[in-house]
Amino acid sequence: MSLVGVSTAIRLALTRLYSAVNGYGSEAVFSDTPPGRASPFGPFDGPVPGNLMIRQSSRIRRRLIRLSRAIARPVYTALLRFTPIVDDWEVIGQFPLKPIIFGSGSTRPFEYYLERTSTVDLDDLDDLASWLRGCTYTSDLAEFGTPDLWQHPVDFERRRRGDCDDHALWAWRKLIELGYSAKLVSGSRGVGHLWVMFPDHAGRTILVESTAKGTRPMYMPHEEVCEDYRPYCAVGPTLECSLYGGYLRALRERYLETGRKKIADYVP
Numbered sequence: 001m002s003l004v005g006v007s008t009a010i011r012l013a014l015t016r017l018y019s020a021v022n023g024y025g026s027e028a029v030f031s032d033t034p035p036g037r038a039s040p041f042g043p044f045d046g047p048v049p050g051n052l053m054i055r056q057s058s059r060i061r062r063r064l065i066r067l068s069r070a071i072a073r074p075v076y077t078a079l080l081r082f083t084p085i086v087d088d089w090e091v092i093g094q095f096p097l098k099p100i101i102f103g104s105g106s107t108r109p110f111e112y113y114l115e116r117t118s119t120v121d122l123d124d125l126d127d128l129a130s131w132l133r134g135c136t137y138t139s140d141l142a143e144f145g146t147p148d149l150w151q152h153p154v155d156f157e158r159r160r161r162g163d164c165d166d167h168a169l170w171a172w173r174k175l176i177e178l179g180y181s182a183k184l185v186s187g188s189r190g191v192g193h194l195w196v197m198f199p200d201h202a203g204r205t206i207l208v209e210s211t212a213k214g215t216r217p218m219y220m221p222h223e224e225v226c227e228d229y230r231p232y233c234a235v236g237p238t239l240e241c242s243l244y245g246g247y248l249r250a251l252r253e254r255y256l257e258t259g260r261k262k263i264a265d266y267v268p
Contacts, residue, residue, distance in 0.1 A: 088246035105148030167210035168194035
């Protein structure tokens with residue numbers, strides 16, 4: 001594992017300790033919603049103390065919270081400031097991430113989006129592109145009255161309306177069904193965005209801009225467009241999750257440059 005991976009693993013461990021002591025739940029870090037006390041690992045699931053120990057447990061808990069903050073904040077800040085970032089596209093490592101880290105609308109495990117029977121039959125990549133171009137891009141706020149909601153691909157097939165999350169989820173699932181080792185990638189293209197990547201039969205990495213309409217290209221060689229995209233995390237066909245260097249850079253920008261004082265506002 002590279003230095004980036006080692007320091008990231010240490011930071012993730014510190015975050016898990018901090019989250020466990022504070023008992024915080026999960027919330028999307030890179031969504032359009034205000035940052036909150038978030039952790040992709042979810043809330044602490046430890047034993048609940050009996051009634052006779054509640055007062056003592058509360059005092060210990062408060063002391064542990066203060067101690068964890070005092071220890072974790074300077075270490076976290078130092079790691080975040082001095083960890084080298086070689087490339088936004090460098091895979092830092094694979095970690096057991098909660099789906100919510102992919103976006104505030106990602107509230108279900110990824111196997112959920114691979115369930116149920118698709119109603120659309122495809123023969124090749126041209127069929128996939130043609131079907132997506134016939135869908136309408138619309139925001140979740142306009143369609144559902146909520147800032148972010150991930151539709152199940154089968155529901156998207158019925159509506160044929162949705163945002164980048166819905167287009168990318170459907171493309172990811174159908175590429176897997178066509179036999180490609182596709183990854184669903186969450187990141188940024190100026191604003192929060194989802195796209196898909198897969199290796200083609202010639203061994204090239206193809207980036208799928210699933211929201212492309214009209215004459216805009218949908219399949220693009222990764223090396224030609226990678227500078228326009230910043231990846232944070234990805235999930236593959238076997239549901240393994242990866243973190244990218246772009247995630248580390250975004251954390252650095254959000255935590256250090258905005259002067260945040262609460263570690264849990266921008267934890268990985």
